Amino acid sequence: MTDILVLGGGYTGIAAAIRAAVRTRRAGGKVTLVNASARFTERLRLHQTAAGEPLADYSIEEVLAGTGVRFVRGRVAGLDAGRREVRLDDGRVLGYDKLIYALGTVTDTSVPGVAGHAYTYDDHASAVRLSERLDALAGGGTVVVAGGGLTGVESAAELAEARPHLRVVLVTRGRPGSMMGERARAHLDKALARLGVEVRTGVDITKVLPDAVEAAGGELIHSDATLWTAGTKGLPLAGESGLTVDARGRIVVDSALRSSHPDVYAVGDAAAVSRPFGVLHGTCQSGIPTGLHAADSLAATLRGRIPKPFRFGYIHQPVSLGRGDAVIQFTRPDDSPRRGYLAGRAAVIYKEMVSSSPMPTFKLLKRGLAPVWALALTAGLK
CATH class of the missing domain: 3.50.50.60 (FAD/NAD(P)-binding domain)
Structure with missing residues (x-):
């Protein structure tokens, strides 16, 4: 044996x-x-x-x-x-x-305050804890999503759609969906705007506090709950x-x-x-x-x-934008974007096919x- x-x-x-x-x-x-x-x-x-x-x-x-x-x-x-x-x-x-x-x-928690004050997706229990925190903000509040990669974008869109009474701020160093082609990124940008997500680009978070994130230069962005998806x-x-x-x-x-x-x-x-x-x-x-x-x-x-x-070889970059929208950027094997992409209902169907139950x-x-x-x-x- x-x-x-x-x-x-x-x-x-x-x-x-x-x-x-x-x-x-x-x-x-x-x-x-x-x-x-x-x-x-x-x-x-x-x-x-x-x-x-x-x-x-x-x-x-x-x-x-x-x-x-x-x-x-x-x-x-x-x-x-x-x-x-x-x-x-x-x-x-x-x-x-x-x-x-x-x-x-x-999650990389090397940025000061992330380990003690931010929520992560390290396991199911972590996501449940964030959900319970957001339930406590029934009267309104601000959620900061740190990181403009695919996880950050999907999270910001999902939270904004499911909890419209909350202010959702997506904070990122670069442009959300930066690895995508121009047309796919344009659809992504429009979807985030439609859902009311406030996008802050060019921001380098240097510290997470109990009620805010601190950017390089000292600016404080208020946060009642911070989700860390930045690495x-x-x-x-x-x-x-x-x-x-x-x-x-x-x-x-x-x-x-x-x-x-x-x-x-x-x-x-x-x-x-x-x-x-x-x-x-x-x-x-x-x-x-x-x-x-x-x-x-x-x-x-x-x-x-x-x-x-x-x-x-990679074939696509699928991103959900809430339950009713999505964008799929088709890629070359090295993950660089091709011209082709899907958006809207067709992309939702495609996304569910490739990331539904395993x-x-x-x-x-x-x-x-x-x-x-x-x-x-x-x-x-x-």
Whole structure:
């Protein structure tokens, strides 16, 4: 038997665990998945949770049913790659022969005051706490969303639409949706204006206070609740375990997605995956394909074969703008914008297709199949 341990029960970790179970079954693979929560969190939809919208509740054990993957609930506290052991915060120690690290990233709280005064999307409970805070502002108030990336834009739009009595201020150094083409950005700008989102660009936040954010130069922007979406980093656990990490704490991997320790693979947001156009940025679009590839690489190694190199190319940047609007920027494999884009109702339908419940994808994986979109992404098409 080969003990395969998967750390992290998000989109990527579950995909990797199911794929590893299917691909290593005949080679004697025994897969265990570890996650701090028994609940599967649709992290792509946490902005909806913050807005107070009820979402489907899935247990990880139910998701894994029929795969043979054993689920262990526990928070990872230590990793000893030399001894091939993982220590949980309750003192339990789990041994392994091969490990897939899918613990993702956490919010970068290096800006003073973020850790103590800002809300984040690090887990489902964090989004619920923000929702409860906004419920307390029934009489009105100001919400500051820090960060003009896709998460910040989706959050600002969702909160403004679901809670119109609140003033929503999107604060960012650059232009919201700056990675998009001009026409897609124009639609995004109009949508934010229609929803009443106040956009403040060119602002560098230097401190978060209990009732405000402070910009460089000393300006204070009042805030009754601050949501921080301005950057993520890897967990300290990876670097502390002796694995090679990059400047953001993500595990550096080779073309088979192996870390500096050959028995440890890293996937999803937790991995620094190099492509000819640069290091992949953390999205579900790239996350699940890395999970599938790591499982395939591991299975090939157990059979004495040389793993194939990982290939990947981006195809789109999908952004919801509330429940009734969206914009989809189609991209080249290096994530630069193409001319084509979708907006409005067509974009809403497209967005729901690509980021709806991952349960159909997991069901395909249980049958030994991969979704068509994953095959397209990993083809690395030009």
